[in-house]
Amino acid sequence: MICRAVDRNFFLKLISNTVTHSHLRQTHAQIILNGFKSDLATITKLIQKLSDLGSISDATLICSTFPNPDLFLYNVVIRSFSRNNDHSNSLSIYRQLRQNTALVPDSFTYAFVVSAASKLGCTKLGSSLHGHAIVGGSGLDVFVGAAIVDMYLNFGNLGYAHKVFDKIPQPDTVLCNTMISGSVKNGCFSESILVFKDMILRGTRFDSTTFAAVLTAAAELQELKVGMVIESLSIKLGFHWHVHVLTGFVSLYAKCGDMLTARCLFEQIERPDIIAYNAMISGFTCNQQMANAVDLFNKVMALQHRVNSSTLVGLIPVLNPFGHLILTSAIHSFSLKNNLISKTSVGTALITVYSRLNEIDSARKLFDESLNKSLAAWNAMISGYAQNGITDKAISLFQEMQNFKIPPNPTTITSILSACAQLGALSLGKWVHDLARKENFESNVYVSTALIDMYAKCGSINEARQVFDTLTQKNPVTWNAMISGYGLHGHAHEALKIFNKMVDLNVPLTGVTFVSVLYACSHAGLVNEGEQIFYKMVGDHGFKPLPEHYACMVDLYGRSGELQKALTFINSMPVDPGPATWGALLSACKTHKNTDLARLASDKLFELDPENVGYHVLLSNIHTADKNYHEAASVRQVVKNQNLVKTPGCTLIEINKIPHVFTSGQRSHDQTDAIYAMLEKLMGKMREAGFQTDTVTALHDVEDEEKELMVKVHSEKLAIAFGLMNTETGSEIRIMKNLRVCIDCHNFTKFVSKVTERVIVVRDANRFHHFKDGQCSCGDYW
DNA sequence: CCATTAACTG
Numbered sequence: 001m002i003c004r005a006v007d008r009n010f011f012l013k014l015i016s017n018t019v020t021h022s023h024l025r026q027t028h029a030q031i032i033l034n035g036f037k038s039d040l041a042t043i044t045k046l047i048q049k050l051s052d053l054g055s056i057s058d059a060t061l062i063c064s065t066f067p068n069p070d071l072f073l074y075n076v077v078i079r080s081f082s083r084n085n086d087h088s089n090s091l092s093i094y095r096q097l098r099q100n101t102a103l104v105p106d107s108f109t110y111a112f113v114v115s116a117a118s119k120l121g122c123t124k125l126g127s128s129l130h131g132h133a134i135v136g137g138s139g140l141d142v143f144v145g146a147a148i149v150d151m152y153l154n155f156g157n158l159g160y161a162h163k164v165f166d167k168i169p170q171p172d173t174v175l176c177n178t179m180i181s182g183s184v185k186n187g188c189f190s191e192s193i194l195v196f197k198d199m200i201l202r203g204t205r206f207d208s209t210t211f212a213a214v215l216t217a218a219a220e221l222q223e224l225k226v227g228m229v230i231e232s233l234s235i236k237l238g239f240h241w242h243v244h245v246l247t248g249f250v251s252l253y254a255k256c257g258d259m260l261t262a263r264c265l266f267e268q269i270e271r272p273d274i275i276a277y278n279a280m281i282s283g284f285t286c287n288q289q290m291a292n293a294v295d296l297f298n299k300v301m302a303l304q305h306r307v308n309s310s311t312l313v314g315l316i317p318v319l320n321p322f323g324h325l326i327l328t329s330a331i332h333s334f335s336l337k338n339n340l341i342s343k344t345s346v347g348t349a350l351i352t353v354y355s356r357l358n359e360i361d362s363a364r365k366l367f368d369e370s371l372n373k374s375l376a377a378w379n380a381m382i383s384g385y386a387q388n389g390i391t392d393k394a395i396s397l398f399q400e401m402q403n404f405k406i407p408p409n410p411t412t413i414t415s416i417l418s419a420c421a422q423l424g425a426l427s428l429g430k431w432v433h434d435l436a437r438k439e440n441f442e443s444n445v446y447v448s449t450a451l452i453d454m455y456a457k458c459g460s461i462n463e464a465r466q467v468f469d470t471l472t473q474k475n476p477v478t479w480n481a482m483i484s485g486y487g488l489h490g491h492a493h494e495a496l497k498i499f500n501k502m503v504d505l506n507v508p509l510t511g512v513t514f515v516s517v518l519y520a521c522s523h524a525g526l527v528n529e530g531e532q533i534f535y536k537m538v539g540d541h542g543f544k545p546l547p548e549h550y551a552c553m554v555d556l557y558g559r560s561g562e563l564q565k566a567l568t569f570i571n572s573m574p575v576d577p578g579p580a581t582w583g584a585l586l587s588a589c590k591t592h593k594n595t596d597l598a599r600l601a602s603d604k605l606f607e608l609d610p611e612n613v614g615y616h617v618l619l620s621n622i623h624t625a626d627k628n629y630h631e632a633a634s635v636r637q638v639v640k641n642q643n644l645v646k647t648p649g650c651t652l653i654e655i656n657k658i659p660h661v662f663t664s665g666q667r668s669h670d671q672t673d674a675i676y677a678m679l680e681k682l683m684g685k686m687r688e689a690g691f692q693t694d695t696v697t698a699l700h701d702v703e704d705e706e707k708e709l710m711v712k713v714h715s716e717k718l719a720i721a722f723g724l725m726n727t728e729t730g731s732e733i734r735i736m737k738n739l740r741v742c743i744d745c746h747n748f749t750k751f752v753s754k755v756t757e758r759v760i761v762v763r764d765a766n767r768f769h770h771f772k773d774g775q776c777s778c779g780d781y782w
Numbered sequence: 783c784c785a786t787t788a789a790c791t792g
Contacts, residue, residue, distance in 0.1 A: 156785085187786080313783055348783040379784035386785095414785040421786095449786040480787040487788090515788040548789040555790065583790030590791085605790095615791070739792075765792085 008042055015045045021053050028062075038066070044073050051080030056089075069101075075108045078116075087116035091125070107138040111147045118151035121375075121409055123440050126151050130164075140168055146175045153182025156410045156444035158191065159473045165195075173205045181213040186445055188475050189217040190508055193226055206233065208242040215248025219255040221508055227252045243269055247276040254283025274300070274314040281315070297327055301334060309335075309343040328353045341366075344374040351377060355384025375409060383415035386422070394419040395428070408435075410444040417450035424736040424763055426458035427657045443471075449478040456485025459734050459761045459768060476502075480512045487520030489768045490777045495520035496529060511546055518552035522559050523767060525779065530556040551580035558588025563597055579609040586615065651715035652736040655726045662719045665712030671722065678721040679713065686751050714745050720752060720760065732759045740764045740782070750774050 011031055018024045028046060036042045043066055050059040063069065063077050074097045081090035094113045097103060110133040117126040130139075130148050138144045145168045152161035165171065165179050176199050183192035196214045199206065211234050218226040227249065234240040246269050253262035266272070266280045277300050284293035300315070312331055332350055335341045341350075347370045354363035367373070367381045378401055385394035398416050401408065408416075413436050420429035433451060441447045448471050455464035468474075468482045479502050486495035499517045502509060514537045521530030534553055537543045550573055557566035566585055570577050582604045589598035605615040650663045662669070669675065716737050723733040741749075741764045753760050754774035762769040770777035 310783095343783090345783040350783090352784065374783080376784040381784090383785060409784085411785040418786070444785090446785045451786095453787065475786085477787045482787090484788055510787090512788045517788095519788065546789090551789060558790090580790060585790080587790050612791085 008036065008039060011036055011042045012045050015042075015049050018049060021055055024049060024053065024055075040068070040070060040073065044076055047073065047080070048076050051077070051083065056080060056084050056086065060089075071097075071103045071106060071109070074101075074103065075106075075112065078109065078112045082112055082116050082119070085119075087120045090116040091120075105132070105136055105138075107133075107141040107144050110136065110138045111141075111143045114144065114147040114151050118147070118154045121155070123155050126155065127440070142168060142170070142172050142175055145171070146178050149175065150178045150182060153178070153186060156186055156441075156446060158183060158186050158188055158445060159443045162191075162473075171202075171204065173207055173210065176204055177207070177209045177213060180210065180217070184213060184216050184220075186475075187477070188445065188473070189220045192217040193221070193223065196226075200229075206237060206239070208234075208239045208245050211239055211242075212244035212248045215245070215252055219248070219251040222252075222256050224252070224256055241268070243271070243273060243276060247272075247279045250276065250279040250283060254279065254286065257287060259283060259287050259289065274311050278314055294327065297330070301330070309340045309346050312340060313343075313345045313349050325357055325359070328357065342371070344370060344372060344377055348374060348377045348380045351380040351384060355380070355387060358388060360384055360388050360390065375406065375412070378406065379409070379411045379415065382412060383418075386415045386419040389422060391419040391423045391425075395423075395425075408439075410436075410441045410447050413439075413441055414444075414446040414450045417447070417454045421450070421454040421457040424458050424652065425659075426460065426734070427654060429454045429458055443473065445473050445475050445478060448473075449475070449481050452478065452485060453481045456481070456488060457763070459763055461485055461489045461491070461768075474507070476508050476510050476513065479507055480510065480516050483513065483520065484516040487516055487523060487767075489770065490524050490779065492520040492524030492526050492529070496526075499533075509541055509543075511543065511549070514543065515548050515552055518549065518556060522552060522556035523778070523782070525560050527556055527560045527562065547575075547578040547580055550575075550577065551584045554581050555584040555588070558585055559591065561588075561592050563588060563592060563594055567597065577604075579605055579612070582608065583615070649715050649737065649739045651719040651738075653719040653723050653734070655723070660719070660722060662715040662722070664715045664718075666715065666718060669718075669722070671725065674725060675718055675721045676713075678725055679717060682721065682752060682755070683748075685755055686748065689751065714742065716741060716745050716762065717748060720749060723760075724752075724756060724758070730757065732761060734761045734763075736763045738765060740766055741769065746776065746780075746782075750776055 011027070011034075014027050014030075015024070018027055024046075031037055031039075031042060031046065043062065047059045047063055050056070050062070059077065059080055063073065066073070074093065078090050078093050078097075081087065081093065091113060094105075094109065094116075097105065097109070110129065114126065114129050114133065117129055130151075133139050133141075133144050133148065139148075145164060148164050149161045152158070152164065161179065161182060165175070168175065171179075176195055179195045180192045183189070183195065193214060196210070196217075198204075199210070211230050214226065214230060217223075218230070230245075231240070231249070234242075234245050239245050246265055250262045250266050250269075253259070253265065262280070262283050266276065269276050272280075277296065281293050281296050281300075284290070284296065297315070300311070312335055315327075315331060328350070331353075332341075335343075335346050335350070340346050347366055351363045351366050354360070354366070363381065363384050367377060370377060378397070382394050382397050382401075385391070385397065394415065398408070398412065398419075401412070413432060416432055417429060420426075420432060433454075436442050436447055436451070442451075448467060451467045452464045455461070455467060464482065464485050468478070471478065479498060483495045483498050486492070486498065495517060499513065502513065514533065517533055518530050521527070521533070530553070534545070534549065537549070538545060543549075550570075553569055554566045554577075557563070557569060563585075566588060570581060570585065573581075582601045586598055586601040586605065589595070589601060602615055605612070609615070650661055652659055652661050654660075660669070666672075716735055719735045720733065723735065727733060741762060746769070749760055749762060749769070749771045751774065752758070753771035757773075760771040762771065764782070767778065767782060769782065
């Protein structure tokens with residue numbers, strides 16, 4: 001074939017029309033033969049096409065030998081790497097660009113590299129690229145802005161994202177969509193709706209993505225009103241029949257409990273995608289229609305040709321909140337059969353669901369079997385342990401990660417903080433806080449909320465408040481954590497202040513908000529305040545009380561001694577009282593020594609929850625306190641037959657960051673003799689001051705082993721004595737106990753705080769006690 | 783695909 005003189009346009013067209021790699025090689029040869037190998041436009045097009053076809057190595061080879069690359073060519077290469085998911089090479093080309101050339105990056109360059117840094121999770125590099133973009137004058141460009149906002153949202157830093165977003169003069173649809181869906185991903189639903197409302201005010205164009213994203217937020221907040229606004233807008237603009245928009249409505253109605261409408265809308269979706277199916281399945285699960293959920297799931301699985309790893313991963317969020325063993329095993333075996341299990345995303349997803357179902361061993365097995373563990377897989381496993389209360393495993397896995405030099409991300413930090421909180425491990429918690437500071441994770445809402453919870457649960461309520469006060473981004477969970485922290489420490493008035501501020505600032509309240517406030521009130525004896533809030537919850541805020549709210553109310557009345565009122569309340573409840581409600585009454589009966597009512601409550605409990613031996617123990621203790629030893633023994637006999645193992649009490653104290661654990665009657669510690677001598681001295685003083693110990697009265701008719709347990713010195717006394725000996729005069733002592741503190745030890749600690757002039761902070765199984773000058777912050781309510 | 787808060791008692 002004779003080649004006629006060809007021009008550049010000929011090659012450009014030829015390259016565009018090429019669909020295979022070998023064809024493109026021939027074209028390249030022609031380009032060289034015809035003397036176009038140094039023509040910038042032709043070579044740029046060639047490189048673009050090569051990378052589109054996935055031949056990234058050919059593309060770079062040509063590029064590196066090209067004499068005078070311009071910025072456009074660099075941008076093409078940078079984007080090619082990103083498109084092939086090779087973000088680190090994309091960034092190294094950027095580095096070459098800055099170091100080896102005099103070219104000045106433009107907004108395209110910044111948009112590409114910022115998103116590469118985002119995908120890689122490089123927070124520090126990301127912020128410095130943000131800086132480069134500002135210096136380079138691209139900081140306010142909508143494309144660059146969208147990339148930067150998306151990056152900060154991806155890093156969980158909603159505050160920075162918002163700062164950047166607010167500065168951009170004319171945010172376009174894509175930028176607003178990024179902000180809306182990113183806020184949703186960060187659990188900040190009302191922020192997301194606010195951005196949408198701003199779009200309406202500013203007249204920004206909407207698209208189906210906008211509506212789909214806002215609907216997710218509206219669904220989470222059960223905001224039917226926002227749904228109505230979106231409905232009329234989307235109908236007017238012709239987006240209403242879009243799959244994603246309809247799916248959004250399905251979720252909204254499902255979350256609001258209207259499954260009829262949800263189903264009806266779902267049926268209008270012509271070709272539902274996996275997200276649509278998921279919305280519907282999740283609607284069924286959260287409205288307890290398990291049979292329907294399983295049916296639809298099987299239908300999805302039957303569409304074999306369309307099921308791949310992302311289908312499975314997509315299904316997982318449906319299971320996550322509720323968990324369902326049958327569905328999970330189905331997915332597991334499906335992925336084994338179809339060789340999808342080695343996909344890390346599928347593995348990780350299954351690890352998560354198994355942990356949610358308390359099947360932590362199955363989760364660990366999957367984790368151990370996966371060869372290339374992604375950060376997400378580590379996180380899934382760590383959070384699985386943390387959520388199941390297996391805090392030691394969570395922490396040791398985290399340490400293993402550190403040893404492997406795998407850098408943690410905010411998700412990791414959040415789970416570890418939750419483990420520290422459960423454990424009361426203040427020094428580890430502080431260390432993790434420092435780490436979070438260094439890595440710039442502090443502004444992440446999850447991290448900061450977990451920090452508040454950690455400090456509160458580790459006894460440092462003031463530090464918790466400090467974190468709370470410095471936050472610019474809070475979500476309802478953050479507020480709830482602060483309220484429950486105050487409740488835990490018996491500071492009900494502070495809890496109420498935070499609650500009122502929430503109301504004033506229009507922060508959406510949740511069911512947990514009310515549980516936390518009511519808990520704070522009942523543990524501080526604020527009966528009237530609690531009562532008012534309960535009625536406001538129903539009347540003003542339109543919440544339907546859940547069983548836990550009823551239980552809180554019974555606890556509120558019962559704890560304060562108003563047992564009759566508690567009973568009247570139970571009888572007036574519109575639903576059948578559950579075990580929590582009767583349990584609250586029973587424990588009140590114990591505190592206020594009402595054996596008759598206790599009998600009534602425990603009969604209900606034995607019926608409602610026959611498996612739970614705890615109620616038998618409680619009833620037995622009530623009889624013991626009533627000096628009805630015969631009755632107590634017979635209740636205990638029932639328990640004996642059911643093989644109850646009592647949790648042994650133990651207390652932890654940290655001295656110079658080293659934890660010491662004491663069990664009751666323990667004599668194995670190095671300083672045992674000194675500890676007992678110290679105790680003897682303190683108890684002597686205490687008796688002189690007229691305190692009497694309560695243990696002897698309970699010793700009638702008790703079996704020998706139990707008698708021994710009662711005479712043994714409780715672990716918290718040992719820990720306190722040890723603490724007194726090993727800390728500076730006048731300093732605070734903090735101890736952590738796994739069970740509730742008994743009346744005798746409570747009195748003892750009060751006394752010690754007075755004679756030694758120490759503040760003693762005790763965390764028991766339920767709450768905090770701050771002992772100072774012979775008084776306890778719990779006001780003897782616990 | 784991975785993250786935070788509450789709920790009687792033991």
